[in-house]
Amino acid sequence: MKQLLVLSGKGGTGKTTIVASFIHLLKAKAFADCDVDAPNLHLVTSMKSIPRKTDYYGLDKAIIDEAICIGCGKCMANCRFNAISELNGTYTVNPYSCEGCSVCEVICPVGAIEMNQDIAGELNLYKDQAVFSTATLKMGSGTSGKLVTEVKTALTTGIKTNIENGIFDKVDVAVIDGSPGIGCPVIASISGVDLILVVTEPTVSGLSDMKRVIEIANFFKIQVAICTNKFDVNLDKTESIKEYAKENNLSYVGVIPYDPQVAIAINKGINVMEDSSQAAKYIQDVFNNTMELIN
Numbered sequence: 001m002k003q004l005l006v007l008s009g010k011g012g013t014g015k016t017t018i019v020a021s022f023i024h025l026l027k028a029k030a031f032a033d034c035d036v037d038a039p040n041l042h043l044v045t046s047m048k049s050i051p052r053k054t055d056y057y058g059l060d061k062a063i064i065d066e067a068i069c070i071g072c073g074k075c076m077a078n079c080r081f082n083a084i085s086e087l088n089g090t091y092t093v094n095p096y097s098c099e100g101c102s103v104c105e106v107i108c109p110v111g112a113i114e115m116n117q118d119i120a121g122e123l124n125l126y127k128d129q130a131v132f133s134t135a136t137l138k139m140g141s142g143t144s145g146k147l148v149t150e151v152k153t154a155l156t157t158g159i160k161t162n163i164e165n166g167i168f169d170k171v172d173v174a175v176i177d178g179s180p181g182i183g184c185p186v187i188a189s190i191s192g193v194d195l196i197l198v199v200t201e202p203t204v205s206g207l208s209d210m211k212r213v214i215e216i217a218n219f220f221k222i223q224v225a226i227c228t229n230k231f232d233v234n235l236d237k238t239e240s241i242k243e244y245a246k247e248n249n250l251s252y253v254g255v256i257p258y259d260p261q262v263a264i265a266i267n268k269g270i271n272v273m274e275d276s277s278q279a280a281k282y283i284q285d286v287f288n289n290t291m292e293l294i295n
Contacts, residue, residue, distance in 0.1 A: 001030070001159065001171045002294050003193040008200065009209030011180040014229040015199045017262060017272055019177040020044040021283045022290075024273045029162075030174040032155045033134040034148045034189040036121065041177045042134055044271065049128035056135060056150060058120030058143040059100030062093045068112035075104035075113060096140045121147050123154055129167070131158035145184030152176070152189070173294060182212045190220050195294045197225050197253070202237035210241070214250070224250050225293055227286045231255035253289035256282040 008015040023031050033041035076084040083097035105113045120141035126132040133155035135147050159171050179185035196217050200210040217224045226245050231238040245252040261277035273280050
């Protein structure tokens with residue numbers, strides 16, 4: 001199975017719209033949304049089944065047992081994250097500030113503190129005619145990269161289960177919608193992929209963020225392709241992106257014009273490829289060129 005990861009470097013480039021279009025054109029049997037901070041691929045893909053929901057546990061959090069605590073204050077004095085506070089002689093831990101380092105547990109002279117598992121998000125796995133893995137990180141929680149790894153693991157496991165159960169024979173290409181930016185979720189989503197399609201836009205920030213994503217892809221030695229969405233908004237910048245691709249021996253798989261019909265289709269819950277929009281024809285070309293690279 002090949003893995004195609006779609007990244008953007010910044011939000012608002014149309015990455016998820018293109019991912020949904022690719023899923024439609026591929027009749028994809030497996031796909032995932034690794035943007036765990038703000039997943040939205042489920043809004044533009046129709047899955048008939050109810051997902052299997054699983055709690056995701058992130059960093060352990062400290063809890064102080066008031067019945068045992070002697071109020072010495074050592075925990076608060078040694079917490080480098082200022083997660084412990086005192087009010088009227090009672091010490092409490094702010095779960096949003098606690099980083100799970102367990103220093104307080106070790107330093108407590110009477111064993112009044114213990115580290116407990118903390119639910120930091122929720123994994124959702126759909127397994128009807130296709131396998132769709134996604135997740136939502138709880139607000140204020142960390143370890144987004146770890147949750148992305150769980151999303152990809154669930155995708156692989158779901159594919160294996162469906163093949164064993166005869167729901168489908170095999171998966172040629174799994175499409176993965178990555179996070180914007182270059183942080184932990186992006187790095188975690190890059191692991192194990194065969195091709196990264198970077199969707200950019202002809203703006204100063206679009207070009208800059210595209211370069212940052214490509215630097216990370218090069219570090220991990222992953223093949224990169226580039227496409228420019230809304231290319232006709234700034235033709236000069238579009239040419240700059242093409243030149244950058246040429247100078248760095250990167251595959252340039254096409255352009256997509258700005259098309260108001262795309263927003264209308266999305267608002268109606270219609271896949272762009274099912275709508276007779278001008279952009280759909282260009283997305284088809286980008287898709288064909290990308291599939292030639294990954295196959």
